[in-house]
Amino acid sequence: MKMKKKLTVVLLAVLLFLVAFIPFLTDSRATLNLMTHIFLWAIFAMSYDILLGYTGIVSFGHALFFGSGAYIVGLLLKYVGASWTNTILGILASLIFGLLVALLLGSLSLRIRDAYFAMITLAFAELFLVAALKLRWITGGEDGFSFRVPELLSNRVVFYYLSLGALILTTFLLYRFTCSPAGRVLQAIRENEQRAEALGYDVFRYKLLSTAVAGVTASLAGSLFGLQMRFVSASVLSLEKTIDALLMTIIGGSGTLYGAIIGSALVNLVQDWFTGLARVYPLFERWPLLFGFVYIIIVLFFPGGLVRAFSGMTETILFKWQARRNPADNYTPGKQDDAVRVCLKRR
Amino acid sequence: MDAYINLLTNGIATGMAIFLLAVGLSIIFGLMSVLNFAHGAFFMWGAYVGAWIFGLTKSFTLALTSAVLVGAIIGLVVERSTISRVYGNHVSQMLLTMGLMLVLGEMVKVFWGPNILTSPLPAYLAGSWDLNGVIIIKYRLFTIIVGAATALAVYLILKRTRLGIIVRAGVENPEMVQALGIDIRKVFSLVFAFGAALAALGGAIMGPLGGSISPTMGLENQLLAFIVVVIGGLGSFIGSLIGAILVGITGALVSWFLPEAALAVNILLMAVVLLLRPTGLFGGSGL
Numbered sequence: 001m002k003m004k005k006k007l008t009v010v011l012l013a014v015l016l017f018l019v020a021f022i023p024f025l026t027d028s029r030a031t032l033n034l035m036t037h038i039f040l041w042a043i044f045a046m047s048y049d050i051l052l053g054y055t056g057i058v059s060f061g062h063a064l065f066f067g068s069g070a071y072i073v074g075l076l077l078k079y080v081g082a083s084w085t086n087t088i089l090g091i092l093a094s095l096i097f098g099l100l101v102a103l104l105l106g107s108l109s110l111r112i113r114d115a116y117f118a119m120i121t122l123a124f125a126e127l128f129l130v131a132a133l134k135l136r137w138i139t140g141g142e143d144g145f146s147f148r149v150p151e152l153l154s155n156r157v158v159f160y161y162l163s164l165g166a167l168i169l170t171t172f173l174l175y176r177f178t179c180s181p182a183g184r185v186l187q188a189i190r191e192n193e194q195r196a197e198a199l200g201y202d203v204f205r206y207k208l209l210s211t212a213v214a215g216v217t218a219s220l221a222g223s224l225f226g227l228q229m230r231f232v233s234a235s236v237l238s239l240e241k242t243i244d245a246l247l248m249t250i251i252g253g254s255g256t257l258y259g260a261i262i263g264s265a266l267v268n269l270v271q272d273w274f275t276g277l278a279r280v281y282p283l284f285e286r287w288p289l290l291f292g293f294v295y296i297i298i299v300l301f302f303p304g305g306l307v308r309a310f311s312g313m314t315e316t317i318l319f320k321w322q323a324r325r326n327p328a329d330n331y332t333p334g335k336q337d338d339a340v341r342v343c344l345k346r347r
Numbered sequence: 348m349d350a351y352i353n354l355l356t357n358g359i360a361t362g363m364a365i366f367l368l369a370v371g372l373s374i375i376f377g378l379m380s381v382l383n384f385a386h387g388a389f390f391m392w393g394a395y396v397g398a399w400i401f402g403l404t405k406s407f408t409l410a411l412t413s414a415v416l417v418g419a420i421i422g423l424v425v426e427r428s429t430i431s432r433v434y435g436n437h438v439s440q441m442l443l444t445m446g447l448m449l450v451l452g453e454m455v456k457v458f459w460g461p462n463i464l465t466s467p468l469p470a471y472l473a474g475s476w477d478l479n480g481v482i483i484i485k486y487r488l489f490t491i492i493v494g495a496a497t498a499l500a501v502y503l504i505l506k507r508t509r510l511g512i513i514v515r516a517g518v519e520n521p522e523m524v525q526a527l528g529i530d531i532r533k534v535f536s537l538v539f540a541f542g543a544a545l546a547a548l549g550g551a552i553m554g555p556l557g558g559s560i561s562p563t564m565g566l567e568n569q570l571l572a573f574i575v576v577v578i579g580g581l582g583s584f585i586g587s588l589i590g591a592i593l594v595g596i597t598g599a600l601v602s603w604f605l606p607e608a609a610l611a612v613n614i615l616l617m618a619v620v621l622l623l624r625p626t627g628l629f630g631g632s633g634l
Contacts, residue, residue: 058441060384108618112625115382115581118441119573120621126570127614134607239566243449250442286457292450299443300432 039163045248045260047217053254055210056190061121067237069094069222074232078147094223102215106208129237144233253305360487362595363494367549369572369587371542377518377582384444387569388451393547394554398466407469418547419540426539463561466554574617580630
């Protein structure tokens with residue numbers, strides 16, 4: 001146990017160190033943009049993980065929060081002016097908007113069967129997408145619009161550290177949330193909703209809390225994404241954005257938070273690679289097909305995600321090594337859920 | 348007045364095509380409690396196969412038949428190979444069927460390209476009749492007749508045949524049906540393929556109704572079908588029929604006055620129904 005914890009801390013420190021030094025190692029805009037992309041998508045995927053991995057709710061309209069965050073910041077900066085006040089106001093406004101929409105959608109659908117939330121989020125996300133396409137004189141429709149940001153924010157390196165900071169902060173806050181008593185109730189609901197209800201928890205309220213946290217976090221990711229691109233088009237509201245977040249969450253392993261970060265890195269790197277390949281080989285323009293197959297295979301055969309499958313493997317190896325050194329230790333690997341164990345250790 | 352009759356027939360015709368999509372969705376959910384997010388893909392495949400076969404053979408009957416067949420085959424293959432593995436796990440079912448939607452939608456783009464294609468009418472269904480100044484477009488009437496006939500057939504199958512009794516019993520209590528010695532898994536596969544075939548028929552009829560087909564039509568119409576089943580009540584036959592006609596007419600009327608708001612008004616309708624009667628207008632009363 002101790003061995004593994006130490007290893008994790010060391011690995012994490014090394015990784016953070018490396019990531020923090022990337023801007024000094026390369027001044028390639030493409031690399032910095034890709035990394036920033038990964039950070040922001042990781043925030044978005046983590047917010048999805050709160051719903052899917054920690055509460056067991058499926059949403060097909062998460063792009064609604066992401067996209068409206070980007071639009072709110074973009075519209076404010078374009079029409080009111082590219083100042084710091086507007087940037088901060090825009091981010092705050094998108095967080096509040098995300099909260100309100102999450103509460104609205106949640107209270108419409110969470111009282112009924114779980115399938116309803118998925119349908120209703122999908123419907124409202126489509127509605128927002130159609131609205132963004134049709135309100136051409138404000139949003140620019142399909143072509144979108146570009147806008148200016150405060151001088152400092154258009155510096156790639158500054159934005160790189162800003163989004164890295166946002167990622168670290170969100171990870172920490174969400175981690176504390178999932179380990180809080182409320183977060184534990186969410187996991188209880190995921191495991192067995194009837195039992196959680198029988199224990200006296202108001203399941204509806206906790207689910208609503210979960211959608212609110214996820215919605216606000218996704219809006220943050222979206223508003224930062226808008227600031228990074230300095231451009232918004234209707235594609236930020238599309239179902240593909242939701243599916244991407246979903247894919248990142250389940251590839252990395254749902255219900256772990258860090259899985260979402262790894263998933264974001266994996267999916268973004270592969271997407272970047274395929275987009276490059278598609279320029280040379282038109283065959284790769286159909287890469288969503290490949291992603292779809294990977295997605296189906298993961299849902300069917302690796303419901304715990306690739307990270308769990310991998311960490312299960314390393315754990316077994318570590319366990320064998322430890323058992324040889326200290327046969328009295330009767331710890332068995334894989335007995336408790338990763339996420340739960342991490343929390344238990346802190347207490 | 349003319350305009351209203353025109354809008355009404357258009358609304359009912361669209362409603363009928365949506366009904367064919369929604370009824371399968373509803374029965375599949377009622378029986379296996381799988382909310383099939385890939386259902387719109389069957390609809391889209393029906394539309395593309397129909398238009399393709401019609402272009403090749405110039406026979407509309409053959410086009411509809413092959414669309415239905417392809418729908419049933421894809422449905423059966425998909426159910427046997429993937430969905431049957433996740434019965435009982437709602438989260439995996441939704442994630443899986445959405446993945447299938449993605450893959451089936453991309454495959455349409457692989458075969459027929461990502462652009463909008465035209466979906467022509469056969470000559471004998473083109474044009475319209477003029478009945479004392481009221482213009483009735485032939486193809487809309489055809490759609491309404493096919494939709495109504497299919498609705499009647501589905502109703503009779505559910506109410507009068509042995510299979511229908513098994514399905515209705517399965518909706519009430521699948522374990523009990525199994526305990527009576529009926530292989531419910533086979534019934535599941537059959538019903539899934541049947542639902543997919545109905546959706547494909549709906550798509551094949553919808554194509555010429557709008558005149559064009561595109562890779563986004565699967566999701567768009569699936570969304571309407573969701574609105575229909577939420578309004579009518581998931582798992583209710585009558586609910587999907589009434590809901591589909593309601594959504595079709597609302598869509599047609601609103602598009603006439605304010606085309607941008609058609610989807611918004613339907614979603615608003617759904618939200619109101621959810622607030623007042625969360626189980627839908629006909630929910631909870633069985634098939």
